[in-house]
Amino acid sequence: MKRVLTFLLLAVALGAVSFTPAQENAFKYPFQNPNLTIEARVNDLVSRLTLEEKVAQMLNAAPAIDRLGIPSYDWWNEVLHGVARTPYKVTVYPQAIGMAATFDTTSLQVMADYSALEGRAIYNKAIAEGKSGQRYVGLTYWTPNINIFRDPRWGRGQETYGEDPFLTAMLGRAFVRGLQGDDPKYLKAAACAKHYAVHSGPEPERHVFNAQATNYDLWDTYLPAFEELVVNAKVAGVMCAYNAFRGQPCCGSDVLMNDILRNQWQFTGYVTSDCWAIDDFFKNHKTHPDAASASADAVMHGTDIDCGTDAYKALVQAVKDGKITERMIDVSVKRLFTIRFRLGMFDPVALVKYAQTSPEVLESAPHKAHSLKMAQQSMVLLKNDKNTLPLKKNLKKIAVIGPNANNPIAVLGNYNGTPSTIVTALQGIKNKVGSGTEVVYEQATTFTKDTLLVYTNISSQLSFDGKAGVRAEYFNNRDLKGEPVATRQEPAINNAWQEGETVVGSMKAYNFSARYTTDYTASATGSITLEVEGDDGYRLLVDGKEMLNAWERNRWGAKNFKLPTKQGQKYRLVLEYVQREGKASVQLRAGNFAKTGFKALANRVKDADVLIYVGGISPQLEGEEMQVNEPGFNGGDRTSILLPRVQTEVMKALKATGKPVVFVMMTGTPIAIPWEAQNLPAIVNAWYAGQSAGTAIADVLFGDYNPAGRLPVTFYKSDSDLPPFGDYTMDNRTYRYFKGQPLYGFGHGLSYTTFQYDQLEVPKSSRVNSPVPVRVRVTNSGKLDGEEVVQLYVSKQVPGYKTPIRALKGFKRISLKRGESQVVTFELRPQDLAVISQDGSAEYEAGTVQISVGGSQPDAQSKKSRKTVEGRMALVK
Structure with missing residues (x-):
């Protein structure tokens, strides 16, 4: 019988599409037959499980079912910007917020594709080494984080694609498509949209916080990216958040889980709790008396996996006590096995092309090259007075100073893997200028203190x-x-x-x-x-x-x-x-x-031709639920968005030398730098740019790469610009509703060349609920080749409706040689021109729409210099 089964599996691998009844009898169980539908196989498998076995499969560390030949599997894995936390060396790309700054869906999709390949290689390697049930080697990745970065103090904002719902949705969709692949039957890997929903800090309160958001804000800001990934990108999984929403834990929310996710959006994939979130029901939110009640309620709301705890073990008793039926348990277990079957985990290797991925893809040359490309694309030139940049490579002496200049931890961000080689800013600069230029280095201070x-x-x-x-x-x-x-x-x-x-x-x-x-x-x-x-x-x-x-x-x-x-x-x-x-x-x-003497420091480096200060903050200070005892930081979040004062004091001393000071700022969140913006000639925002961060920084500083990154978040001037952190209303938040003047606005980013816009084509009128074509010509009017991020914003005021000041509804990153022009086309979708009512519904109303296209948000200066152009269109019924 074993020889017959082997022959049949080989036949399937070679393309056989059907079996005779006699051949199918060779399989001990129908779920082993690759020729059956996944639904039939899952139904057969689950029908053979005991209640206790079913419940055990609903923990993130699902045990083996030896009697049926089902191996153990741990669902917990991460791939935020490259496969994370694995014991193998992998390619590490820029942190998610840096990838968002590329405004390039194609690059992000390629990155996700490459990461999925590395993940497959790791999974295959783990199986070969007998580690298949180990955490961080599986194929179910709890990424992307598509929460809206509504407040710059949130330490996990670095994991997101920024503050804008449209940008987040488009980048998230590209990520999911790249990660999950395009095979009609098998997933390359399984993505998971998190944290659903209305979740963005504060970190110290995330296990007890009850988020309150109006229906307008819910559907205008917090849900669009989730809807895009669930409905259109067909994401395999969703992770529900720790916090409560309107008094119910998110993993047990009537509104979020039952009404919207499962009923309105018809989501059929799996849902995992955030890790330890089920315990929060009865330990922190106090909405349930015990584990059995909490677990039963979470499952009835569609939460299929209990991550991090064993609260779901109480489901066995909950069934016996009548709190939940075994049939409801079956629904969750079937969802989970459906994902595993779609990943090809129970099929022969020869049948699943991804299962043949070789370990040679780990840190392969194309992957490392793409990591560098995305790091280059992510760099945002915030300021460049009098063409301070790019620097000449034949300088006699360069001083590189600051707490991030030689910090390999900072460039990797959080939720990261470990590459074989990391290039810091200091090393990148040394590599760039070679032995003919003296490069001196001083850390000078910590991030917050003047003592080392x-x-x-x-x-x-x-x-x-x-x-x-x-x-x-x-x-x-x-x-x-x-x-x-x-x-x-x-x-x-x-x-x-x-x-x-x-x-x-x-x-x-x-x-x-x-x-x-x-x-x-x-x-x-x-x-x-x-x-x-x-x-x-x-x-x-x-x-x-x-x-x-x-x-x-x-x-x-x-x-x-x-x-x-x-x-x-x-x-x-x-x-x-x-x-x-x-x-x-x-x-x-x-x-x-x-203690660092700032005057003495300045005196030591004053003979350098240029002073490059590499500062900002670090994932050592901001991130997920951290213990950090530094001024300006709390629990992974920030209590102030100002650059730590000690760094400003160092740069003041450096400026007093009379030598040009270039500020390279690493960060995962917006930093207020009012003094630096006013007094320094050049500022580059470098994020946490991954394993090749230093190379990309040097490429931009010395002109081997013309920067074109754009801010996916607003850089405010001061803490006084911010509403209370715990307030989830969007009033006066993000560029869409902020009424003040930012230091650097969403979409801002300079280049070493210049671009001009003209020949905008917008229909004079269009019917509501119809697509709208937009065309514009973009010309590289400067002296260097370069890239431009073309941004389309929509403004629409309708009596009786609340609307954003303006909203991004289109973007394309293009490359133009000097003097070259290109016509860029967009097609606005009907929903891009809808308005959101107070009850959260999308309405298609008549009115006047203003459409702005340019390299940034429109303002008086950008319109005068033809860096943006505007047109008006009448929407009619």
């Missing part, structure tokens, strides 16, 4: 039991319990692993703990500062006394304290570490703090 820990190598002063180094004990649990699985001597405490990577022996970097013990012998009387940096948690004891405690979840957090010392005295250091999920790292450093 000057590190000392203390490895020679560490010993344990008479042997140099540190005793390391590793435990295969989070609590340092029982006997260690391995004990060994290590030269120092400096370790980093991706989740799932081998730590020691057979132990993987997943839910483990470690204890490092050593004696430090002081070389002098005085003091030394001990600093620990790690991800996730740690605590440091000195002579049995706890001196540092960051045991609870701590993302890239560094803590330090000053230890008084006596020469020759030994101090017992015990560093305990725990890893829960994601990356694992722990490092012990030592040194002494030194």
Whole structure:
């Protein structure tokens, strides 16, 4: 029988499309037959499961069902800007907000396609190595994050495509299509639109927050991107958010889940909770008394997976108690297996072309080249007075200064993988100018303080039991319990692993703990500062006394304290570490703090031809639910959008030298830089640009790439421009409703050449609910070849309706040689000209529509210089 089954599977792989009844009998179960429909196979499989087996499949870590030959599978995986958190080396692209700054759907779709290929290679490799049930090797990716970046203080805004619903929808659609592929039967990978919905901070309150939004804001701002991905892009999955919406947890929302997602949009894919969100029902929102009630309600609202907890295990008792029927459990389990069958997980490798993807695609040359291309495309030239940029390559001396100049963590953003090579800004500049130019570097300050820990190598002063180094004990649990699985001597405490990577022996970097013990012998009387940096948690004891405690979840957090010392005295250091999920790292450093003298710094670099300051902020400060104790930051969010004052003070000192100061700003969120905008000649916003960030920065600074990135978010002038963070109304938020004057507006970005617009063609009138063609001619009127992002904005005022000041409804990134012209065409969809009523419905009303097309939003200056052109059209019924 086994030989017959093998023959039949081979026949399917070679193109057989049907079986005789006798041949089909060779399959033990119908669900194993690739010739049946996926629906028939799923129905057969689920009919064979016990209630307990069904419920277990609804956890993110779904166990194997050995009696049916179903392997274990962990749904939890990420691919925000390249495959994330995998133990294998991968290509890392710019952070999502940087990719949004490209305004290029084609580039984003290619990036998603390449990432899916790398994900397939990882999945195939994991199967070959017996790791198929491990987290971060699966094919179900919980990306893209299409939440609207409504407030610049939100630390996770870096994961989004910005503040505009249309831009987010179009980029999200391109991502989904690239990731999921175009095979008529099989998904290349499964995308997941998150976090559904009305979710954008504050991070410290996300497990308890009750978002309130009007129907107008819900349908005008928060839902359009989700609707586009669900209805048109056919995204495979949706993740419901932590917070509540109108008093109900999002994963149990009548409005969001039942009415809109499942009924109005007819979504048939799977829904996963955000991780630990089901526990929030009864632990934080207090809307349910216990796990059974919460789980039953979430499933009845269409939430198929409980991520991160085992709350759904209570569903077995919930069925027995009549809180939910087994038939409702079946609906969820069928959705889940449908995705796995669509991914080809139960079919022969020869039948699924993606299952044949080779590990050679990991970090392949085309992928690395595309990472560089997107990094170049993402660079936004904010200011360039008197053609300060591009710089000449034959300068005698360049000073590169600042906390991000040589920071490999910053360029990778968050939710990232690990590439083999990272190019920082400093290295990129050195590579660009070569040995003929002296490049000097000083960090100068931290992101927020004017003191630096000057590190000392203390490895020679560490010993344990008479042997140099540190005793390391590793435990295969989070609590340092029982006997260690391995004990060994290590030269120092400096370790980093991706989740799932081998730590020691057979132990993987997943839910483990470690204890490092050593004696430090002081070389002098005085003091030394001990600093620990790690991800996730740690605590440091000195002579049995706890001196540092960051045991609870701590993302890239560094803590330090000053230890008084006596020469020759030994101090017992015990560093305990725990890893829960994601990356694992722990490092012990030592040194002494030194205050930076800004005048002295300026005096040291004043002989340079140009001073390049690389600052901003970092994913070490902003991100998801972080523990950060720095001024201006809280829980991963920002309490102020101003650039940390210490960085402005450094740049003031540098400007006083009289030498040109170029500010390269890395960030995932908008930063207010009023002094810099007024006083510095050139500013480049470089985001977190991925593994080739430094190369792209240098290419722009020295003119080998003409920048054309555009801001996908508004850069405001000050904190006073912002409404309260927790207010989810859109009044005076984003360029669509902000009534003030921004520092740099949405869509802003300069070039080393100039472009002019003319010959705008807009119909004089058009019937409502009809497509509208728009044409415009764009000319590169400058002296250099370059790229332009052509942007189309619509303004429409209708009595009795609230409308945005203007709204982006079309964009195209084009390349023009100097003197070249191109006619760019758009077709406005009927919904692009609709208005949203107070009840949230789209209405197609008559009225006058103003259409603006240009390289930015329209203003008096852009219209005068022909950088934008405008036309009017009458909509009639």
